Amino acid sequence: MSESPHLLVMKFGGTNMGDANAIRHSAYLVGRSLKEGIKVVVVVSAMSGVTNQLLGIAEAAEKGDIANANDQIAGLRTRHFTAAQDIGAAPDADTVREIRELLETLRQAVYGVYLLRELTPRSRDLIVAFGERLSAPLMALALETSGQRAHHLTGGQAGIVTDAHFGSARPLSTAAGRIRDRLSGLLGAGLTPVVAGFMGETEKGAITTLGRGGTDFSATIIGAALHADEVWAWKDVDGVMSADPRSVRGAQNIAQLSYGEVMELAYFGAKVLHPLAVTPLQDAGIPLRVKSAADPEFAGTLVTTEAAGDGAHPVKAVTAIKGVSIINVSGAGILGVPDVVADLFAALAKENITLLMVSQSSSMSNVSLVILGSDEERTLAALTPPMGGRQLQVDVQQGVAVLAIVGAGMRGTKGVSARLFSALAGDDINILMISQGSSELNISVAIEGEDVERATRTVHSAFGLDAPVTVQ
Numbered sequence: 001m002s003e004s005p006h007l008l009v010m011k012f013g014g015t016n017m018g019d020a021n022a023i024r025h026s027a028y029l030v031g032r033s034l035k036e037g038i039k040v041v042v043v044v045s046a047m048s049g050v051t052n053q054l055l056g057i058a059e060a061a062e063k064g065d066i067a068n069a070n071d072q073i074a075g076l077r078t079r080h081f082t083a084a085q086d087i088g089a090a091p092d093a094d095t096v097r098e099i100r101e102l103l104e105t106l107r108q109a110v111y112g113v114y115l116l117r118e119l120t121p122r123s124r125d126l127i128v129a130f131g132e133r134l135s136a137p138l139m140a141l142a143l144e145t146s147g148q149r150a151h152h153l154t155g156g157q158a159g160i161v162t163d164a165h166f167g168s169a170r171p172l173s174t175a176a177g178r179i180r181d182r183l184s185g186l187l188g189a190g191l192t193p194v195v196a197g198f199m200g201e202t203e204k205g206a207i208t209t210l211g212r213g214g215t216d217f218s219a220t221i222i223g224a225a226l227h228a229d230e231v232w233a234w235k236d237v238d239g240v241m242s243a244d245p246r247s248v249r250g251a252q253n254i255a256q257l258s259y260g261e262v263m264e265l266a267y268f269g270a271k272v273l274h275p276l277a278v279t280p281l282q283d284a285g286i287p288l289r290v291k292s293a294a295d296p297e298f299a300g301t302l303v304t305t306e307a308a309g310d311g312a313h314p315v316k317a318v319t320a321i322k323g324v325s326i327i328n329v330s331g332a333g334i335l336g337v338p339d340v341v342a343d344l345f346a347a348l349a350k351e352n353i354t355l356l357m358v359s360q361s362s363s364m365s366n367v368s369l370v371i372l373g374s375d376e377e378r379t380l381a382a383l384t385p386p387m388g389g390r391q392l393q394v395d396v397q398q399g400v401a402v403l404a405i406v407g408a409g410m411r412g413t414k415g416v417s418a419r420l421f422s423a424l425a426g427d428d429i430n431i432l433m434i435s436q437g438s439s440e441l442n443i444s445v446a447i448e449g450e451d452v453e454r455a456t457r458t459v460h461s462a463f464g465l466d467a468p469v470t471v472q
């Protein structure tokens, strides 16, 4: 940031919205910038654990267990009322009334699922988006009690208009203009907009969600639409780290990453950012900062067009996805027929199935695909009908993990894969599949799921990524 910024978009995740104390601290972080004369748009996630709880409520109702669903809704009521009260709301305050009304609407939606015993992707989105709709008023309240003027909005009210892919909706091209229309007036009037993240709305007004972790994406969609100077994603970690700090104790903060590197990391399982989060920022080159709410003075990670590295570390991070499956397609129908691969891909694309890795034997006698375990059923269904009249044999290997190393410094650097493979072999870890993107931003390997934690630590240290041990 060359000059002082005029407009920032700040995103707060579930942990930073977890209870009254966390929300007050998040409001304090917003207030610090407001006091410097910077305008801020705040985008919030649901309180930690609430999205999963809402999914559980929806599933209980679908199964007919309405008593369980209602008990859990009562639990949500207590949690949100307690937070509102602790932040400073009187029992008859607008925030309390609004939370009560939202929970009543949620109860009705859940009852509808119970009556129908049917949970469609559309009703699931309506239900899970309540988490963010309930947390946004709490953040607005915290800002107001700290002397700021704030106004909260749903994703749709903020202008995030999306397609109708419930569960993984994407913003329409008209969203940018609408976001500007909806938020510029508030900003101009000196109000801080607080937007419920993760959610959007179709043209017809149906509520959609952007996929798990989607509040990061909401923030960057808004940041790009408003031409913000930067987007700041406040987290419970120092920034983007060289591995998930929950798995690798020596994981270190990465000072700078390119948009491409972050996308690879997120795609291969680093839960710190939504895989599409940086896409809206790329064209305009708007920087994204991942910052620690516990240590706001620390620079965190700057994500920008440039990769910047120290040269000594071609690999910047190791990441892994657990619970994936290898689908092996073979049989006489595939032998020597080049267009069978095109048919396979078309069948999977139609079902919106994410392909993590693909490999074809050079004899063209089999194709192996790595997919998320959660996509297995749909993948098998898509491949079952004899494609183009060809009989295919489809085998599944479950309980697999994909481990990926990521870093722009790998491009043109020799010996990186040799180092990866010998580290894994040295630790007696069998490699099931290998893939390297031609961008040379990542190399990924499929391994047995049970080996993944050990493999991540081994590879992290083999590439010199462990934090130096400080001797007292």
Ligand SMILES: Nc1ncnc2c1ncn2[C@@H]1O[C@H](COP(=O)(O)OP(=O)(O)O)[C@@H](O)[C@H]1O
Pocket (backbone or CB within 6 Å): 012, 013, 014, 015, 016, 045, 213, 234, 235, 236, 237, 239, 240, 241, 242, 243, 244, 245, 246, 269, 270, 271, 272, 273, 317, 319
């Ligand atoms: N490479 C990584 N760098 C940082 N955090 C990571 C990484 N991989 C996984 N994580 C996990 O992501 C979590 C932060 O993401 P998340 O909880 O979704 O953030 P929030 O909800 O605060 O937006 C961390 O607690 C950390 O365990």
Ligand SMILES: N[C@@H](CC(=O)OP(=O)(O)O)C(=O)O
Pocket (backbone or CB within 6 Å): 012, 013, 014, 015, 045, 046, 048, 051, 052, 131, 197, 198, 211, 212, 213, 214, 215, 216
């Ligand atoms: N609450 C949503 C969206 C989100 O982004 O959450 P978080 O920022 O806490 O990861 C989810 O759990 O997927």
